[in-house]
Amino acid sequence: MRADRVGRAFREALIKKARQGVPVFVLYDWLGCWATPHSYWRPMRQAGVHVRAFNRPALGLGDAFGVLQRDHRKLIAVDGEVAYVGGFCVGNEWAGSSDEAPWRDTGIEIRGSAARASARAFEGLWSGIGEPLALEQTLPERAAAGETPVWLIEGEPGKTRVYRTLHLAAAKARRRIWITDAYFVAPRSISEALGAAAQHGVDVRILVPAHNNWPLVGSLSRGGYRFLLECGVRIFEWQGPMMHAKTSVVDGLWCRVGSSNLNSASLMGNWELDVGVLDTGLAGQLEGLFVADLASSAEIVLPGRSAVVPDSVSSQSVMPTASLDPEGTLPERLEQQIRTLGQMPGAITLAPFVRAGAAFGEALAGDRTLGREDRTVLGTVSVGIAAIAVFAWFFPTVVGWMIWAVAAWFAVTTGIRAYLQARRARAEERTAALDSEIVPKGEKS
Secondary structure: OOOOHHHHHHHHHHHHHHHOOOOOEEEEEOOOOOOOOHHHHHHHHHOOOEEEEEOOOOOOOOOOOHHHOOEOOOEEEEOOOEEEEEOOOOOHHHOOOOOOOOOEOOEEEEEOHHHHHHHHHHHHHHHOOOOOOOOHHHOOOOOOOOOOOEEEEEEOOOOOHHHHHHHHHHHHOOOEEEEEOOOOEOOHHHHHHHHHHHHOOOEEEEEEEOOOOOHHHHHHHHHHHHHHHHHOOEEEEEOOOOEOOOEEEEOOOEEEEEOOOOEHHHHHHOEEEEEEEEOHHHHHHHHHHHHHHHOOEEEEEOOOOOOOOOOOOOOOOOOOEEEOOOOOOHHHHHHHHHHHOOOOOOOOOOHHHHHHHHHHHHHHHOOOOOOHHHHHHHHHHHHHHHHHHHHHHHOHHHHHHHHHHHHHHHHHHHHHHHHHHHHHHHHHHHHHHHHHHOOOOOOOO
């Protein structure tokens, strides 16, 4: 949520409802809104809007990696009757202006029991960081809104629900899998599942932004293209200002719309919210959007190869192509990225570091010949390690104190976490023992 024209209009709408006596609750991610000034939230609090920041930095103990976890959900739940889920944030980028086109994104409106479940999902996360909230229980029961099967996929750290859903979809697909993703740095197992589907004749296509709002992320994410292309997966880069949608559609029957990006941080570390729908009508709409987006995209192909012959689904007669190996020398590309870095706002992500680690590990293990993008990642990592080595040579005392501080922090936090987990386990064992000793009324011992 940004303090710009769109953000202020959204704030005024919430304030208006709060003044009418409607309970309004706003939960924002502290890291995602790090650039939003405190003054933006003050009028809402003064009007009676309940506002909380998720995962604000603190000196808490017990979870050394908790600072990296984010509430990446994008949800508006209204009266337990209707909910809106997708990739949209609140800012000018999604509305556009007279001289800038809006970002490309996708959201979905849901009603009925799935909308009520989304209200419970919000209350669960809200209650996890402060005084609990239980308004959903007081809402009246409503009649079913339709017969379409809908699943609310609540992503939580360590649960890997969307991750496992995509694995299942790749295994079950028979005709096509079309994925649109903003920050595509898929874990190796996801890439292997998609590659295996393509090798078995499934039409696997992935649509990503050509102009990522984090240019370095866009460049590093290309490191995963080669394996997919060699397996027969088709990859397209959308040429508009920014492709921010997160969708999947399988066989024109099942589809997913939500906030989860296909990278390790999103699939395994964040709180996310996606909607799975089994409906040919909605799946057909998403496939239509995908084909329309291809008209503004360029297909990425392996060096020396041409695009696949157009089929009946992609009606465009000539598809622009771009080689996987980018043009220009490394210094020229770095200069271009440094020049554009910071011009487009965005959210911090662990995706590039995940890709760098994967390239580094594969190079050391000798698993495969690295492509140009992977070699660039490996070279960048090597330069960084060399810089650290030089710094340690000249300032060994400083490096020693830094290592001590990090090691002490992890030792304390992991030790406290182990102690708390042990207490919890013993308490559960005692409870189970007491329950087993209780004899139900009416039974003889």
